Amino acid sequence: SEAAKYRYRTAGEFHVPLVVRTPYGGGIRGGQYHSQSPESLFIHTAGLKVVCPSNPYDAKGLLLQSILDADPVVFFEPKRLYNGPFDGDPDKPAVGWSSHPKGEVPEGHYTVPLGKAEVVREGRELTIITYGTLVHVAVAAAEGTGVDAEVVDVRTISPLDVETLAESVKKTGRCIVAHEATRFGGYGAELAARIQKECFWHLEAPIGRIAGWDTPYPHAFEWQYFPGKKRMMAGIRSMMEIE
Numbered sequence: 001s002e003a004a005k006y007r008y009r010t011a012g013e014f015h016v017p018l019v020v021r022t023p024y025g026g027g028i029r030g031g032q033y034h035s036q037s038p039e040s041l042f043i044h045t046a047g048l049k050v051v052c053p054s055n056p057y058d059a060k061g062l063l064l065q066s067i068l069d070a071d072p073v074v075f076f077e078p079k080r081l082y083n084g085p086f087d088g089d090p091d092k093p094a095v096g097w098s099s100h101p102k103g104e105v106p107e108g109h110y111t112v113p114l115g116k117a118e119v120v121r122e123g124r125e126l127t128i129i130t131y132g133t134l135v136h137v138a139v140a141a142a143e144g145t146g147v148d149a150e151v152v153d154v155r156t157i158s159p160l161d162v163e164t165l166a167e168s169v170k171k172t173g174r175c176i177v178a179h180e181a182t183r184f185g186g187y188g189a190e191l192a193a194r195i196q197k198e199c200f201w202h203l204e205a206p207i208g209r210i211a212g213w214d215t216p217y218p219h220a221f222e223w224q225y226f227p228g229k230k231r232m233m234a235g236i237r238s239m240m241e242i243e
Helices: 003-010 039-043 056-068 134-145 162-172 187-202 219-225 229-239
Strands: 019-024 049-051 073-078 118-121 126-130 149-153 156-158 175-182 208-212
Touching: 019 056, 039 049, 039 156, 039 175, 039 187, 049 056, 056 073, 118 134, 118 162, 126 134, 126 162, 126 229, 134 149, 134 175, 134 229, 149 162, 162 187, 175 187, 175 229, 187 208, 208 229
Parallel strands: 019 073, 049 073, 126 149, 126 175, 175 208
Antiparallel strands: 049 156, 118 149
16 A cells, blocks of 8 residues: 555554654744754655644644554644744734634544645646745745746645646746755755656746755844745746846
């Protein structure tokens, strides 16, 4: 089965249904040691599944599915999203989840499948592939530039839903991958490599990458390093060759 390949250590004899929940990411002025994005450390460990939701509805559904899953799951919870969606502008007041379509969480049992990405904003000119807090930043940046960008929420970092990502990029012909972690060795490199392989003949421009800077940052200057709305808009304009 698909799940069995994650139990290689025991040759499929037993599994480890364990979920580790952990705060994740920046945007809270936490500084170097409290705003890190270590997803790449865990996807290098064969057997681990890695999840990063971008909204309350998905968070509950993905968490319940993770608990039901037979394999160990590292469940990243973006700290900046605990209080509401964040568009990447640090000067704007906080916005709660009450007005967001996925801010309402049903009391009953439901699940969101692991290994399935979601198109959260449809478009035809550009695909932005991201996860966690930057899903909301990408949507805001697309609206701010007026570019008809499609935003795809990866949701499950590993295993990766390559099919949904490739379908979007083949439609738009352009792609930006974005994450909070540092650029060098970041998860965006894996995303770019997979898109390059699956969509080579459909690409109209090199794949763009928007990420954190390759340097630690002090508390006072976090917003210079967090890939917020301004940097995302600049990346979109560059991809579309808009002045």
